[in-house]
Amino acid sequence: MNQRIRDVLIEHSDSIVETWLNVMGQNREDHYTAISEDLYELTNREFANVIFANINGDKTTRIFEEFSERVINLGWPLGYITDGLSAYRRVSIDYIISLETSQNAKVNSNIAAEIDEWVTPIIRHLVNSYTGNWENIVSLQRVALQELSAPLIPVIDQITVMPLIGTIDTERAKLIMENLLDGVIRHNAEVVLIDITGVPVVDTMVAHHIIQAAEAVRLIGSTCILVGIRPEIAQTIVNLGIDLGKFSTKSSLRKGFLAALELTDRKITDLKETEESIGKIIDSIGKE
Structure with a gap:
């Protein structure tokens, strides 16, 4: 990712996160009304930390696994992760374009590609972690059901x-x-x-x-x-x-x-x- 875009994302992370949280709040009203507002917001903030852990260069494999396992334990669908990352992508692109426009700076035509370079690996890792954890849980449940299906x-x-x-x-x-x-x-x-x-x-x-x-x-x-x-x-x-x-x-x-x-x-x-x-x-x- 372009160093300038990376610096902007990190410097303005609080504003980007707050905008994203508002978008996710609307998403809750459309799809997740059964989830309490406090739990939804708490999980979203944890989600934001997971996303920015990647851009900060932290070791993310374990972070992705723990977060995806949490989402599964909450009973939330994979769509929560993919929708959240898609929203993060749009919010980040719009924020950077708006910022550069307000500063009369030349808008980088490759902003979308640069953001994709950041977001796409996160999508891949989180989806893989989610599906891996899900398959493991299903496998354990299958074994448990088999044991219960013919008890002596x-x-x-x-x-x-x-x-x-x-x-x-x-x-x-x-x-x-x-x-x-x-x-x-x-x-x-x-x-x-x-x-x-x-x-x-x-x-x-x-x-x-x-x-x-x-x-x-x-x-x-x-x-x-x-x-x-x-x-x-x-x-x-x-x-x-x-x-x-x-x-x-x-x-x-x-x-x-x-x-x-x-x-x-x-x-x-x-x-x-x-x-x-x-x-x-x-x-x-x-x-x-």
Whole structure:
């Protein structure tokens, strides 16, 4: 950038920033009314510092990354950055032209090109930082969602539940299989309840994946019970000719849990009845 233009930008930075803030204030009224005025102005001033850090020769890579991450955390779109820099470009060009005109100086015909030389790298770096941070956040969210999409929950000793919600595709079916086998071994589960209450559609592919998962569980020495089979799902399974006879099925999680208790030689007992039985035994012993 031309040294004179650089000096003018730095010398009159306060005036340029204030003019730009007014432009951005109008931009808020048009596009960001949901954002509080104080937060918007505070972020804009931080934005201005980021812009001028570049012209001052500061190390800007970390500054760009931190600011773009802040914008993402605020939930603001990439357009906030690009619109802000475009506005800064226009304000700077207009200010320098106005200043040179008022001083009867010869207006530099290359002002726009000189300003572009300053602003364009900032746009590139901030956009790259924003998209990089965004992709990283999306990647972390995808991993978190995958972990939550097929959880294996240990209910009591030897019994675990895997509640499935939403559509099951090939990628998710693979994750279900991995989590299921890993969880059965980790929790030393004898019975696994696969709850499909929240699965909207059970077609041939979904049924095939469930059968594969149940068979894999059987091969490592545990029992699989499929629960949450609604009437419409049962009808679909019958119409498609899908054979689920290799493992137990129940209409609800409650019924499946009772079956799991039986398989592990346990049952639910009424505490009051148990107390009465124990009392009778004690009484009979006392009489003897």
